[in-house]
Amino acid sequence: MKVLLASPRGFCAGVNMAIDSLELALKQFGPPLYVYHEIVHNKYVVNHFREKGVVFVDHLDEVPEGSTLLFSAHGVSPEIRQAARDRQLTAIDATCPLVTKVHLEAIKYAKLGYTICLIGHEGHDEVVGTMGEAPEAILLVETPDDVARLEVADESKVAYLTQTTLSVDDANRIIARLRQRFPQIASPPKDDICYATQNRQEAVSILSSEADMVLVLGSQNSSNSQRLAELARERGVPAYLIDGTSDIRPEWLSAANTVVVTAGASAPEVVVEECLDLLRDEYGATVEVRTTREEHVSFQLPKELRALETK
Known part of the structure; x- marks a missing residue:
């Protein structure tokens, strides 16, 4: 064979950053350390950290008030950030910068009055977080056939964004259908797929x-x-x-x-x-x-951890 x-x-660089963040936070704060959702979507990685005393939660009411909480690489909505503040949690944001980019694009287009077509998979942590930035302005598009069913207030003010982990081919098929229906559709200057x-x-x-x-x-x-x-x-x-x-x-x-x-x-x-x-x-x-291609990308640790890295 x-x-x-x-x-x-x-x-990838985002996963490396998130895992390094969790390792450093564990070293600094000790267990139990809480993470909102899985740090990354991998059974081996999640089990590794569970054995070290990390607790992965799907609801913030599972986290005792005043605890340390790390947001996963997939990002969270403003609602979750506020809930963490309300519970007086020490929050460490390990969101991948490429996901943060999509969040910022959603905020920008929503403020400009656009209807945003978010190409992605319903229920994925990243999609949930992005839609939470402007729920009144975002429509989820999962397949090319979804495009015909979209109802928008102004067809001249439509933009699209994509989940970062999609198939490029699948995304392009949906984008082509969106461009066909909305010839003036706006898009970010740089591709969202990581x-x-x-x-x-x-x-x-x-x-x-x-x-x-x-x-x-x-x-x-x-x-x-x-x-x-x-x-x-x-x-x-x-x-x-x-x-x-x-x-x-x-x-x-x-x-x-x-x-x-x-x-x-x-x-x-x-x-x-x-x-x-x-x-x-x-x-x-x-x-x-x-x-097939060289990669030399790295991302900074979250600002909450950068000072600890040098100690």
Whole structure:
């Protein structure tokens, strides 16, 4: 078996920042430390922090007053920020800057009186947070067919934004339909879909043409990881989204000569290495790293933690 190991893969700058923030906050404040929603959508990462005394909550009334609370990489609505202040929580904001960018765009367009079409998945933490910035102005668009059903007050004042972890192809299909219906539609000057999401999709798109199968390391609730597996399947290549080696089924690999291995932006490298070890040990795999693009992006820690980093 030949393994084509995609690069770039795994943690993006936003995930690195969020995880580093939680590690530093734990060191400074100790457990129990509370996080609103999962810090990132990855089972391995969440379990790692649970074992260290981190408590992940879906409602702020689960957090004792006066506690330390970290907002996850996916961002939160103004309502949640206010609720944290009301409970006198020490809040640390580990929202990915690329998500914050979308929030600021939503606020800007809403103030200008636009109806905002937010392209994304209903119920995703990022979408919930973004819609909370201007709920009266935002309409969620999940599919191209949704566009025909949109009701807007003024068709000359419509803008679109996107969830950062979408499939580029899926988003472009919806954007094309929006432009068709609203020729004057406004959009942000820079694409909302994050650089890491696009780079990982590009790698799968290129490498899957040489493969019999694609293995994507990532959790089922990880939007960007799901998109990687879908992208390979759209190109006619079987693809499986797995948390780790225990999810791998031998029948998947029985006829696979060339396998692409990649990881979503919230999947740690340790699970990739475990997968490669299994493929080497049980299938005699040789591993070839294939780099489709270089990444050199990093984000600052939240301002609440920057001073602690130097201590």
